Amino acid sequence: MNVFSTLWGSVTRGTLNGAVSVALTLTALSVQAADDATIKRGEYLARAADCVACHLDENGGKPYAGGRGFKLPFGMLYSPNITPDNETGIGTWSDDDFVNAMQKGVGKDGKHYYPAFPYTSYTLMSRDDILAIKAYLFSLPPVKQPNKENDISFPFNQRWGMMFWNFLFNPNERFQPDPSQSAEWNRGAYLVEGAGHCGECHTPRNLFQARDSSRNLGGAVIQGWKAYNISGDKATGIGAWPDEALASYLSTGHAEGYGVAAGPMAEAVNHSLRHLTPEDIRAMVVYLKSVPAQTYGLARPEPKMLSPEPPAKGNNPLGQKTFADACVSCHLWDGTGRQSTFAALKGLRTVNDPEATNLVQVLLGGGKLENPHGDHFMPGFARAYSDQELAAVTNFVLDHFGHAKGMITAEEIAKRRNPE
Amino acid sequence: MLTLTINGADHQVDVPDDMPLLWVLRDVLGMTGTKYGCGIAQCGACTVHLDGMAVRSCVLPVSNIAQGQKIVTIEAVGQSDLGKKVQNAWLEHEVVQCGYCQSGQIMSAVALLDKKPQPNDEDIDAGMSGNICRCCTYTRIRGAIKSVSQA
Numbered sequence: 001m002n003v004f005s006t007l008w009g010s011v012t013r014g015t016l017n018g019a020v021s022v023a024l025t026l027t028a029l030s031v032q033a034a035d036d037a038t039i040k041r042g043e044y045l046a047r048a049a050d051c052v053a054c055h056l057d058e059n060g061g062k063p064y065a066g067g068r069g070f071k072l073p074f075g076m077l078y079s080p081n082i083t084p085d086n087e088t089g090i091g092t093w094s095d096d097d098f099v100n101a102m103q104k105g106v107g108k109d110g111k112h113y114y115p116a117f118p119y120t121s122y123t124l125m126s127r128d129d130i131l132a133i134k135a136y137l138f139s140l141p142p143v144k145q146p147n148k149e150n151d152i153s154f155p156f157n158q159r160w161g162m163m164f165w166n167f168l169f170n171p172n173e174r175f176q177p178d179p180s181q182s183a184e185w186n187r188g189a190y191l192v193e194g195a196g197h198c199g200e201c202h203t204p205r206n207l208f209q210a211r212d213s214s215r216n217l218g219g220a221v222i223q224g225w226k227a228y229n230i231s232g233d234k235a236t237g238i239g240a241w242p243d244e245a246l247a248s249y250l251s252t253g254h255a256e257g258y259g260v261a262a263g264p265m266a267e268a269v270n271h272s273l274r275h276l277t278p279e280d281i282r283a284m285v286v287y288l289k290s291v292p293a294q295t296y297g298l299a300r301p302e303p304k305m306l307s308p309e310p311p312a313k314g315n316n317p318l319g320q321k322t323f324a325d326a327c328v329s330c331h332l333w334d335g336t337g338r339q340s341t342f343a344a345l346k347g348l349r350t351v352n353d354p355e356a357t358n359l360v361q362v363l364l365g366g367g368k369l370e371n372p373h374g375d376h377f378m379p380g381f382a383r384a385y386s387d388q389e390l391a392a393v394t395n396f397v398l399d400h401f402g403h404a405k406g407m408i409t410a411e412e413i414a415k416r417r418n419p420e
Numbered sequence: 421m422l423t424l425t426i427n428g429a430d431h432q433v434d435v436p437d438d439m440p441l442l443w444v445l446r447d448v449l450g451m452t453g454t455k456y457g458c459g460i461a462q463c464g465a466c467t468v469h470l471d472g473m474a475v476r477s478c479v480l481p482v483s484n485i486a487q488g489q490k491i492v493t494i495e496a497v498g499q500s501d502l503g504k505k506v507q508n509a510w511l512e513h514e515v516v517q518c519g520y521c522q523s524g525q526i527m528s529a530v531a532l533l534d535k536k537p538q539p540n541d542e543d544i545d546a547g548m549s550g551n552i553c554r555c556c557t558y559t560r561i562r563g564a565i566k567s568v569s570q571a
Contacts, residue, residue, distance in 0.1 A: 309543075328550070330550070374439075379462055
C-alpha cells in the first residue's frame, strides 16, 4: 500500500511537474506567438501608414534608414533613421517615446518635428496600433546610418516654435468611431484620415502650412504634382466613380476610364495601398465616397468616342507627329491602350488639365506601377525630346483626349524640367 | 500551370504569373525568332500577335493572356496567306539589313495589313509606329508593305 501510494504519489508529482513544464512552455510559446502576431500586425500597419515612402532614400538607401530629402519652402528636410540602431536609429526609444512621436510630433530628445512628418494624421491612431508598428520596426535588423543635417532657415529652424503650431493645428486626439456609421465606414475613416494620411497631400494647406479642414480632401498641389480632389463631389471629386473603379484604383493604381496613379500616388500604391486587404480597401471606398463634396479643381472629362484611325491633320502638326512617333504605339489613337488598359487615356483628369501639371510630369519622368502580375511601366521622354516637341505633344493630348485647350509653351516645359 | 495557344498548338507552361510572354517564348519554349530589344515596349522587336493584334511580348505578363487567346509568332506567321505575302515582299525588297528588328517589323506589318489591306502613308506611320530600326530600313519597309497592298 505504502509502495503503491508512494508510487502513485511520484507518478502524480511527475505528471504535475510535466503539466507545469508543459504549461510554462505553452505560455512562452503563446507569448512568442503574440509577439509574432503583433509584429505581423505592425508590418501591415506600417504599410498602411506608408512609413517607408519617406524613411527610404530612393537612391539606394535601406528601408526605414531614412535620408530622403524633402524640399520645403524654408529649406531642406531629411527623413531620419527609424531602424532599431542604438546610436543612429531609434533603438533606445521606449514605448512612450515612440507614441509621443506619432501622436504629438515630439521626439525622444524633446525635439519638435516639422509637420512634413504626418503626425497630425497619425495622432488619430491608437496606442496599440502604434506600438505594433514599433514592434515591427524593432524586429528589423538595425542599420547604422547617421541622420543628415536639415538645412532649414531662420526662424523656422527654431523647433520650439512648433509648440504654438501644434497648439493650434494638432488636435492630439485619437480616432473616435462614429456610432451612427457602419463598422466598415469607421474602419475606412481610420485608414484614410489616420494611418493612410491621404489628407497630407489631398487637402490644401493654409497660410501656416496646416491642412485646411474646411476643404478636407478637396485637392492640392504638392511637389509639383496635382493631388486631385478625392472628396465625394460628382464632377471634380470621386463621387461619380463606381465603387469597383475606386477599389481598383486604390489596390492596383488603375481604374480604366477614371484614373492611373503616377508620381507620388504611384509610390503610395506601390509601397502601401496595394498591400492592403480587400476588406480594408472596401472600407476606404465606403468612407471616401461619403466625404462631403468639395467642388474644386478639375472635372473628369467625359470619355470621348475616338476613332482608332489617325485624326485629320489639325493645327498642331508637330504635336500630332510627336504623338505618332512616341506615344501611339502604346496608347493608340483612340486612347484605349494597346495591350493593357493601364495605358488607356480616356476619362483621365490628367488629360483634361489646361495647366497639364501631371501630364508634363509623366511625359518628363515616366511612371511605374508595381503589380503582382507584372509591372506597368512608362519611360520618361525628357531626354529624347525637345521642349518644343514636348509642349506640342502635351497640347495635342489635351485637345485630342480631353476637353481642355492646351496652351503649354516650350518655355513652360523648360521651367518644369528644372523646378525651383 | 498555364495553357498557351501558340501557333495553333497548346503549350503547358509552369512559370511565374508575372513572367513576360517573351521570356516564355524564348527561354521556356525555345522559340527564339522573337527578339528581345529594350524590355520596355519601346522598340517593337518582340512584337507578336495576340488574337491578331500586334502586342509587345516583353511587357505582357503571361497571366494577362486569357486561356484560348491565340498567339502567333514569327515562326508561324508565314502559314497564313497574308503572312507569306509579307515575308515574300520583304525578300523581294531586300528589306533586312542587320535583321534584329525584322521579326517585329513583319509582325506589325501583317497586323496592319490584316486590318487595313490598302494602307496609305499615314496608316503605315501609325501602324508601324513603335517598331524602330537602327539600320533605318524604313523606306524599304514602307515599299514592301505597299507592294503587298497593291498586289
